[in-house]
Amino acid sequence: MQHNLELENRRFVVIALVLVVVLIYIARLFYLQVLSDDYISKANDIAFLTRTIYPSRGIIYDREGRELVYNQPAYDVLVTMREVKNLDTLDFCNVLGITREIFDQRMKEIKQSRGYSSYTQQTFATQLTSQDFANVEEALYRFNGFDTRIRTIRQYKYPIAPLILGNIGEVGKKLLEKDSYYTRGDLVGNLGVEKSYEKILRGKKGKEILLRDKHGRIKGHYDNGSMDEAPVAGHDLTLTIDADLQQYAESLMVNKMGALVAIEPATGEILAMVSSPTFDPRLLAGRSRGKNYIELTKNPYKPLLDRAIQASYPPGSTFKPAQALIALQDGALTPTTVLPCHGGFRQGKFRMGCHDGNTSWTMVPAIATSCNGYFGYCLVRILENRKYKSVQEAFEQWKNYMVSMGYGYRLGIDLPGETRGFIPNNAYYNKGFRTSNWKPINVISISIGQGEILATPLQIANLASTIANRGYYYVPHVLKEVHPTADGEIEQVPDTFLHPIYTKVGKQHYEVVAEGMRQAALIGTVRYAGNMDPEGIQLCGKTGTAQNPHGRDHSVFMGFAPKDNPKIAVCCFIENGGFGATYGVPIGTLVIEKYLNGKISDRRKPFETRMLTESTLQYNNSYKK
């Protein structure tokens, strides 16, 4: 073979070419793999699908362990527009049980909705029943691009206490921004304990990291699921509510506007809390939640307003025991002090009328008969107490006493939206009277729980509870127990519910007032519908007939039983119910009797029948509508 040096040297050109190409490629690899990181995140975005697994929400029980709220699977049909191919629309509509028009309209809606993408799953139909779902699931393979999703919705065993239990709805924009736990479309507690104990009920979201191929098909769990996190179901809750009592109280409150609160004095646990008119909590679960919600907001009787804690009323005569307590504690009166009633309280031309005749009373009968005159003079004595330099200083002290009994500020119940009621202070009156030298006569109506005074039914019930306890109360609450989660996490009932709060009034004074209320039940204003001694119940009670500018008086009852070692304290507030004894006493005492005896005695059945059937709605301004 001939040798040609020039040609033989060309091998180096070829070798150089090979080396150059390989070096360029290695440089390119270096750029792709080492210098630029965005390929890694791109790869992850493409290949990983992090799917949230929703934990099941905590179940809610009543104090007897009866299930009140539980979870039920609901099924959504999802559609990925891009993957919808060769859809037999007629077939699909038949399976789903909808018409062609609904189908077309729904598809149009989806395409026009905000944030629409043809690549992602859109909700086509929500909350199918399991029967519908079974049909769809079976036929789903025929419809490309359609998928189903299981979600849980809340179900309610009893049609009671919608405002205590609350409901769940889609998370709002504000909360989304505030709490990173939520993502769009998550369900979050609304109203009631669902809202106030949201964090305890919601549990911990799990996640599964799935691998998907280029068609978006799921190929399995990443790394055999080692990175997945199982969801942890939320804490189950036991509420202080007694479902039977609640149901009974609600039935008594039918066709009446107002509220009823029953508290266990020894613990502050709320046994029943009714706001009337009420509604079935199931209305706010499931497919027609939105529609029902709007209807409820439009209802003239405002069923969404929790009258037990969100409405403040003049407490009327139920305020009088508190006045007596202050007077005793402050030394303005003794139990034996006799104050006159001249058909009421008179000072100059001013007269605050009283239903009673011209009698003079000591404290116990004054409470029992709810004498306006007595309590008018009582307030004058309190405010003109020599201990204090001025009426205003005495009034400041009076206000402090009231606040210590739970008035004027939120009690701190574990339900959303509680209002504070109103107890005026010096500044308020100074401003209102344009002088800081006003006289007791100017504010005399507060002595009988009228005037500026406002209280929630809860605060009134709490007063009853305080008297029942002879001087202290526990913050009323509906949470009895938080069950540990499956992963052993323990959550306690908040500390604030576990310690008694003492008022500024001594125990001995409470005995006097309790006796006054006992006499009221036996021989006083409560006696007609409230004397339950034949039933073995030693009731202590106080009526209230709260005048209000909106029409007929409100009928109020506040009481507890038995007198010693009380088991239940109740406030029943019926808007426009007339005298306290007309509705307040019967309903309140029926609830007490039901709770203590488990039944209503035959003797008292007529009261029950009457309360179950009568309506006070006609006295309400909204009635015309």
Next chain:
Amino acid sequence: MLKSFDWFTALLYLVLVTIGWFAINAATYNFDDASIFDLSRFPGKQAIWFGISVLVIFVLMFIDAKTYAFWPPVLYVLVMILLAVTPYLASEKGVKGSHSWIQFGSVSIQPAEFGKFTTSLMLAWLFSQYGFKLDSLSSYLKVGIIILLPVALIILQNETGSALVYFSLILLLYRQGLPGTILWAGFSLVLVAVLGLVYGENIVLFLIPFLVIAMYFGFTDDSKSGWWALKVTVFFYAAYFLVKWFVPIPEAVLPYYRFRWIGLAISVWVGCYAIWLYLSKRVGKYLLIAACALGFVGFQYSVDYAFNKVLLSHQRGRIEVLLGLKDDPKGVGYNVNQAEIAIGSGGILGKGYLEGTQTKLSYVPEQHTDFIFCTIGEEQGFIGSSLILILYAILIIRIIMLAERQQTPFAQVYAYCVACIFFFHVAINVGMVIGLVPVIGIPLPFLSYGGSSMLSFTILLWILLKLDASRNVRY
């Protein structure tokens, strides 16, 4: 003979096949698959093909070296006939519209793969003919026919990628005496056409002066003229960019202040300068340079014109897809993008064997065949994929070294053919996967899954090893 056998290359071959087998397993690994030895799966099938390859290797080693030198014309004719009839025998479910696969029972083979070693043998045979030299028109014609016949037949099968392989043999021709200017011009034309279509005229016009100036340095002894032309070019380019970046250009002038004008002017000037040099020095090479310079410019514009006006739309579409100018629904652009993401996500050390997500989840198309390099890139990272490239470089350079130590033009030409073909396959395949070369569907030797390519590359390499082992035997 065993003493003169090149164990090193044989070892490289085994290493690559083994890596390929693992890579195929990784690329086709499925979450619920049980065994990698399952014969219904790709690694299992590849193992069978390797077994067949070993048998073939034994046969090849027992055939006398003289036989290889004697039979190429017959073999060539037979294979060309096979290639010609392939479209008619091709199975209906041809891959990607190509008609290059023939079904034999449950296996399908691609005859185009066997064109490679046949053509190589044929070229080697031609060069080994007494007195054959690559210096006359008739010699070029013969070589041209031998190379272009399979190209034409394979293009008829719609296997453009496999057809392009044969153009790599220009390196062999260069080694055997083809003037470097032509190699360079050919290289430049490809560059001009591809860059022009993909990136537009600016980049091409920018490049042309440098391509031409390189010829002054490479193919004439007149580096003085080269430096001068380079200085002029750099000066004007620099002036253009300095003005563009630092001088506020009036609004009215701005639409006309485009690189294409300066690029065109310089490109034409470089050509005219060569003509002037020819006129003053009367050396033919300058005319060749001038022709190249002006030819490049003309080619740049005519490529665009031909591409848009002469080609039919489906042909244009094919080229656009080929060059990655357009995404088809399944998306060639998508493929490359996915491949880059897969490789890029590998990082320095990779995700670990069988830990890759992109390739495993079939984001990357053809992941076990043409895009097998992705799997290695993703799972073995920069270190692993660079090592593979270096292994290939070693293999190719080793083959060139084998070629150079051959005693006969037959063995030497054949060896160069092998080197060229391997080089082309590696450069195009890896280049395509890492996004440097338009998508051309050809396999990566020994790594890609596929019986035909496995057999074909094995035959290609082991005939060389046989010839090399017998290099001291006179035949």
